[in-house]
Amino acid sequence: xxxxxxxxxxxxxxxxxxxxxxxxxxxxxxxxxxxxxxxxxxxxxxxxxxxxxxxxxxxxxxxxxxxxxxxxxxxxxxxxxxxxxxxxxxxxxxxxxxxxxxxxxxxxxxxxxxxxxxxxxxxxxxxxxxxxxxxxxxxxxxxxxxxxxxxxxxxxxxxxxxxxxxxxxxxxxx
Numbered sequence: 001x002x003x004x005x006x007x008x009x010x011x012x013x014x015x016x017x018x019x020x021x022x023x024x025x026x027x028x029x030x031x032x033x034x035x036x037x038x039x040x041x042x043x044x045x046x047x048x049x050x051x052x053x054x055x056x057x058x059x060x061x062x063x064x065x066x067x068x069x070x071x072x073x074x075x076x077x078x079x080x081x082x083x084x085x086x087x088x089x090x091x092x093x094x095x096x097x098x099x100x101x102x103x104x105x106x107x108x109x110x111x112x113x114x115x116x117x118x119x120x121x122x123x124x125x126x127x128x129x130x131x132x133x134x135x136x137x138x139x140x141x142x143x144x145x146x147x148x149x150x151x152x153x154x155x156x157x158x159x160x161x162x163x164x165x166x167x168x169x170x171x172x173x174x
Contacts, residue, residue, distance in 0.1 A: 006036030007050045014057055030057050030066065037073050044080035048098060051077055055105065064113035071106045075122050078102060078129045095129075102126045 013029035016022070033054035037047050055070035078098065082091040106122035145152035 006032045006039065007046060007053065010036060010050065010053050010057075014053070026057060026061060030054055030061075030063075033057065034070070034073075037070070037077070044077055044083075045094065048074055048077040048081045048094075052098070055109070059105075059109060059112075064109060067109045068113040068115060068118065071102065071109045072118070072122060074098075074102055075106055075125050078126060082129060 010029045010033035013025045013032060017025035017029060033050045036042065036050035037054055039047060039050075042050075051070055051074035055067055055074060058064075058066035058070050078094075081098065082094050103123045103126040106126060107119040110116065110119035110122060141152045141155060144155070
C-alpha cells in the first residue's frame with residue numbers, strides 16, 4: 001500500500017473501525033495512513049492528508065507518541081505542500097486549512113505526549129512556513145515583468161506546468 005492507495009485503505013479501515021469497533025481495523029488504518037504519509041513518490045498534498053488522517057486516528061485512540069510522530073510528519077510535509085511552484089490560490093488554501101490547525105495540533109499533541117520542547121519547535125516550524133510564504137508574495141513577478149515580460153510570462157507558464165504535473169505519471173515502463 002503506497003500513496004493514494006494507502007490513504008484509501010486508511011479511510012476504509014478507519015470507517016470499518018468506527019462501525020464495528022475492531023482494534024485490528026484501527027491498527028491497519030493507522031499503518032496505511034503512516035505508510036502513505038511516508039511515500040516519497042506521492043504528491044506532497046496527498047502525503048499531508050495521510051499524515052492528518054494518521055494524526056486524527058492516533059490522537060482519537062489516545063496514542064500520543066503515535067500522534068506526535070504523525071503531527072511531526074505533517075509539519076515536515078507542509079513546506080513541500082505550499083512550495084512556490086504551486087498556484088497561489090492552492091498555496092493559500094493549504095496554508096489556511098492546514099498550517100493554521102497544524103500548529104495548534106502540534107502543541108496539544110506534544111504536550112499530551114509529555115514533550116513540551118517539541119511543542120514549541122513544531123509550532124514554530126509551522127509558523128515559519130506561513131511567514132516564508134508571506135514574504136515570498138512580496139517578491140512576486142511584478143519587477144521581472146517590468147524588465148522582461150517574456151521571461152515573467154515563461155516563468156509563470158513553467159510554474160503552472162509544474163503544478164499540473166505534480167502527480168507522478170510514470171507507468172512503470174522504461
